[in-house]
Amino acid sequence: MDGNGRWAKRKGLPRAVGHQRGVEAVRKLVRSVGDMGIDCLTLYAFSSENWKRPEEEVDDLMNLMRKFIKSDLPEFVANNVRLKIIGDWQGLAPDIVAMLEDALEQTAGGTHTLAVALNYGAQQEIASAAAKAAASGEVTEESIAAHLYTADLPPLDLLIRTSGEVRLSNFLLWQAAYAEMAFVDTLWPDFAPEHLQQALDDFAQRERRYGGR
Ligand code: FPP
Numbered sequence: 001m002d003g004n005g006r007w008a009k010r011k012g013l014p015r016a017v018g019h020q021r022g023v024e025a026v027r028k029l030v031r032s033v034g035d036m037g038i039d040c041l042t043l044y045a046f047s048s049e050n051w052k053r054p055e056e057e058v059d060d061l062m063n064l065m066r067k068f069i070k071s072d073l074p075e076f077v078a079n080n081v082r083l084k085i086i087g088d089w090q091g092l093a094p095d096i097v098a099m100l101e102d103a104l105e106q107t108a109g110g111t112h113t114l115a116v117a118l119n120y121g122a123q124q125e126i127a128s129a130a131a132k133a134a135a136s137g138e139v140t141e142e143s144i145a146a147h148l149y150t151a152d153l154p155p156l157d158l159l160i161r162t163s164g165e166v167r168l169s170n171f172l173l174w175q176a177a178y179a180e181m182a183f184v185d186t187l188w189p190d191f192a193p194e195h196l197q198q199a200l201d202d203f204a205q206r207e208r209r210y211g212g213r
Contacts, residue, residue: 001022001025001043001044001045002162003018003162003186004018004019004021004187004188006163007187007189010187015057016057019064022188022189023068025192026068028192031075033196038112039154040112040115040153040154041113043116043117044117044169046065046117046118046119047169048088048119048124049170062092066095066096066099069100070099073103073107076110080109081113082107082110082111082113082114083103083107084116084152084153086115086116086117086150087125088119091119092119100118122168122171123170123173129144129145129146129147129174130144130147144174150172150175155175155178156172156176156179157179158179158181158182158199158200159172159176159180160182160184160199161182162184162188164183164184164185178210178211180203
């Protein structure tokens with residue numbers, strides 16, 4: 001969800017406002033994915049490298065997470081949204097961990113998934129899954145995949161990066177092996193359901209061969 005800071009800067013607003021508007025964009029998208037036929041939407045909210053940001057910004061992001069869970073949880077439950085957290089989220093502040101545990105429990109019966117990556121890094125995910133696979137005595141693509149955070153999620157079809165950045169930044173590296181990529185210039189706070197629909201329409205035109213012909 002890239003571009004919150006630049007969005008705010010362009011408008012002469014504090015970065016924190018950019019992140020707040022980023023949450024608004026999340027809310028609108030989550031409300032629309034059911035109608036778009038998307039089984040799972042995964043959002044990269046906080047990477048394991050984001051701790052390097054100034055403490056004030058990390059605090060702002062964590063507070064936004066608290067507010068978001070509190071305000072939107074009833075809507076998730078009402079709309080059959082299953083929340084899923086990927087990443088080392090047990091390492092977050094204890095009150096956030098408790099809120100997330102409650103939210104996971106309350107939304108467990110949901111029919112489509114909102115996965116939020118928190119304290120997530122793909123290289124750590126792969127290393128840890130490989131270690132678990134080795135400990136089980138079977139190191140295969142399947143056994144590693146079975147130990148990834150995403151083991152119970154559908155395959156990644158489309159990976160969208162906003163704000164004109166053209167790199168993966170340690171996000172879903174294993175899962176992206178055959179995903180289609182979309183790099184869009186839109187800054188995250190401006191990324192609306194129409195932009196997602198456009199990305200889906202482009203995706204529908206792609207021919208996926210998975211290395212075959
Ligand atoms: C990247 O933009 C954005 C982040 C590191 C944080 C994303 C988090 C949110 C939108 C809020 C919390 C999420 C949820 C699901 C409640 P940037 O700050 O790197 O922007 P820049 O590249 O323009 O500086």
